[in-house]
Amino acid sequence: MGNADLRSLAVIEDVSFDDLDGTVVAVDAHNWLYRYLTTTVKFTSDRKYTTSDGTEVANLIGVVQGLPKFFEHGLTPVFVFDGAVTDLKDDEVEKRRQQRERYEKELEAARESGDSVRASKLDSRTQRLTETIVETTRDLLELLDVPIVDAPAEGEGQASYMARQNDVDYVGSEDYDALLFGAPYTLRQLTSKGDPELMDFEATLDEHDLTWEQLVDAAILMGTDFNEGIAGIGPKTAVKELHEHGDLYAVLEARGDHIDHADRIRDLFLDPAVTDDYEVRTDIEPDVAAARRFVTEEWEVDPEEVTRGFERLEESVVQTGLDRWT
DNA sequence: CAGGCTTA
DNA sequence: TAAGCCTGG
Numbered sequence: 001m002g003n004a005d006l007r008s009l010a011v012i013e014d015v016s017f018d019d020l021d022g023t024v025v026a027v028d029a030h031n032w033l034y035r036y037l038t039t040t041v042k043f044t045s046d047r048k049y050t051t052s053d054g055t056e057v058a059n060l061i062g063v064v065q066g067l068p069k070f071f072e073h074g075l076t077p078v079f080v081f082d083g084a085v086t087d088l089k090d091d092e093v094e095k096r097r098q099q100r101e102r103y104e105k106e107l108e109a110a111r112e113s114g115d116s117v118r119a120s121k122l123d124s125r126t127q128r129l130t131e132t133i134v135e136t137t138r139d140l141l142e143l144l145d146v147p148i149v150d151a152p153a154e155g156e157g158q159a160s161y162m163a164r165q166n167d168v169d170y171v172g173s174e175d176y177d178a179l180l181f182g183a184p185y186t187l188r189q190l191t192s193k194g195d196p197e198l199m200d201f202e203a204t205l206d207e208h209d210l211t212w213e214q215l216v217d218a219a220i221l222m223g224t225d226f227n228e229g230i231a232g233i234g235p236k237t238a239v240k241e242l243h244e245h246g247d248l249y250a251v252l253e254a255r256g257d258h259i260d261h262a263d264r265i266r267d268l269f270l271d272p273a274v275t276d277d278y279e280v281r282t283d284i285e286p287d288v289a290a291a292r293r294f295v296t297e298e299w300e301v302d303p304e305e306v307t308r309g310f311e312r313l314e315e316s317v318v319q320t321g322l323d324r325w326t
Numbered sequence: 327c328a329g330g331c332t333t334a
Numbered sequence: 335t336a337a338g339c340c341t342g343g
Contacts, residue, residue, distance in 0.1 A: 005336095039343075231336090231337090232335090232336065232337090233336085234335065234336050234337085235335095235336095236335060236336090237335075237336085
């Protein structure tokens with residue numbers, strides 16, 4: 001289960017938001033939303049974002065609080081949504097479901113015993129993207145005139161494709177998978193306080209003297225979302241073995257190991273299902289008033305929670321508008 | 327999820 | 335060097 005393993009291979013540099021002015025980022029929408037649901041919003045009480053019929057729409061606060069960050073720095077987002085889930089992911093999905101059930105049981109126990117710290121910690125681990133959360137996010141983004149792209153499969157793959165085509169400057173995601181999808185530059189930590197991190201694809205290949213295929217092969221050896229990985233192989237060993245044997249199949253043969261669907265997993269990263277049916281716009285003209293009504297009236301979010309966010313949106317959009325004439 | 331610490 | 339466990343955010 002080595003996503004952290006991939007980080008240790010990745011070449012990551014610090015960047016300043018100031019350097020991103022005038023650029024476009026294809027954001028992995030699910031990843032971005034998840035981030036908000038598990039961090040920012042967990043410090044806010046349920047009451048402020050639960051409708052009278054009990055539907056949770058914490059995502060709306062996340063969107064309102066998260067978008068200004070892009071506009072204030074002259075960075076135009078395009079939100080890329082996941083399409084179909086690969087059946088290869090079934091095992092992983094099932095594992096996560098079981099783990100979630102465990103957390104939910106613990107959560108209940110923590111609440112009963114009045115351990116609120118423990119409860120909020122566990123709560124963040126049981127978050128999931130419901131249909132309502134995805135749909136209301138899309139509606140809100142539309143009101144705010146933020147471009148949306150529908151990926152045929154993985155959003156990360158689609159976003160990376162758009163970056164490889166030079167239609168956007170960056171992929172925005174916390175996942176390291178963008179590297180496997182060949183995204184030239186990935187921005188991480190777009191949701192957190194300080195400056196983001198920049199993950200550099202070519203520099204990563206150079207650093208370890210690997211081809212793109214070999215990097216994907218190394219990831220498969222260490223384990224990805226789609227396979228377990230070989231016991232005893234971490235970043236160092238994976239790279240060494242690939243230098244020695246050339247590719248995944250030769251490594252597996254030399255060790256007498258086997259990975260199910262290795263060829264499909266490879267293709268999934270090297271040649272993912274993508275679409276050219278997307279539009280990248282930088283002339284964003286949000287209807288802030290309509291967005292505010294949508295969030296606070298239609299979905300009954302406590303207005304206090306989004307006042308500042310909407311203010312920042314209004315201000316930053318006026319600014320980018322002016323920028324175009326200077 | 328990341329980072330640190332421990333053990334094999 | 336890898337992996338498991340744990341904690342803080």
